[in-house]
Amino acid sequence: xxxxxxxxxxxxxxxxxxxxxxxxxxxxxxxxxxxxxxxxxxxxxxxxxxxxxxxxxxxxxxxxxxxxxxxxxxxxxxxxxxxxxxxxxxxxxxxxxxxxxxxxxxxxxxxxxxxxxxxxxxxxxxxxxxxxxxxxxxxxxxxxxxxxxxxxxxxxxxxxxxxxxxxxxxxxxxxxxxxxxxxxxxxxxxxxxxxxxxxxxxxxxxxxxxxxxxxxxxxxxxxxxxxxxxxxxxxxxxxxxxxxxxxxxxx
Numbered sequence: 402x403x404x405x406x407x408x409x410x411x412x413x414x415x416x417x418x419x420x421x422x423x424x425x426x427x428x429x430x431x432x433x434x435x436x437x438x439x440x441x442x443x444x445x446x447x448x449x450x451x452x453x454x455x456x457x458x459x460x461x462x463x464x465x466x467x468x469x470x471x472x473x474x475x476x477x478x479x480x481x482x483x484x485x486x487x488x489x490x491x492x493x494x495x496x497x498x499x500x501x502x503x504x505x506x507x508x509x510x511x512x513x514x515x516x517x518x519x520x521x522x523x524x525x526x527x528x529x530x531x532x533x534x535x536x537x538x539x540x541x542x543x544x545x546x547x548x549x550x551x552x553x554x555x556x557x558x559x560x561x562x563x564x565x566x567x568x569x570x571x572x573x574x575x576x577x578x579x580x581x582x583x584x585x586x587x588x589x590x591x592x593x594x595x596x597x598x599x600x601x602x603x604x605x606x607x608x609x610x611x612x613x614x615x616x617x618x619x620x621x622x623x624x625x626x627x628x629x630x631x632x633x634x635x636x637x638x639x640x641x642x643x644x645x646x647x648x649x650x651x652x
């Protein structure tokens with residue numbers, strides 16, 4: 402289905418990014434997975450045919466421009482771009498310093514902008530492309546205890562919606578996936594963080610997150626990957642500028 406396509410996924414060594422990479426590779430795409438931890442990327446690429454490791458820091462403009470240029474030189478223009486790299490940390494606004502705020506925006510929003518900017522020319526030249534940004538239900542509503550994260554994901558959704566208007570009719574679509582709590586390392590870390598901040602047991606913190614998902618369980622990475630694969634496959638060309646909730650119900 403995707404033979405001849407070059408996909409690039411930021412944060413592609415673990416979690417949602419890796420699941421999407423594996424799904425695209427299974428359909429014939431050559432997939433560049435990026436991240437800051439090269440050993441993690443190499444391990445993932447070694448385990449799955451069609452995956453290619455690229456060390457890249459989305460908070461560093463030179464790293465993004467040089468990294469994506471190297472990927473294009475090796476595998477051709479990027480026609481599927483998945484800005485996925487992100488962090489999820491909660492902190493009350495009055496306890497937040499500028500470093501915390503800037504780090505959240507640099508990874509979750511600036512990194513997506515830089516990645517898209519460098520990948521778009523190849524899509525425009527090809528007259529075909531798929532952009533699938535991994536946002537969050539926090540891009541659609543406020544997430545209690547996480548105003549900076551909420552703002553970064555609202556910004557990403559806004560970027561997707563604005564860009565989709567610019568790309569309408571070009572053969573390139575731009576959409577956002579908005580998962581609720583997903584069974585990844587991020588949720589594991591946040592369970593401990595929430596428990597510590599609230600003074601409750603980790604099991605109780607996990608139950609709080611589970612109750613926020615409308616179907617009462619964590620979303621699996623494969624469920625998110627399946628949505629991404631659909632957006633890249635045949636029959637999705639009229640889906641543009643959309644926010645697809647993967648939350649067990651309405652977000």
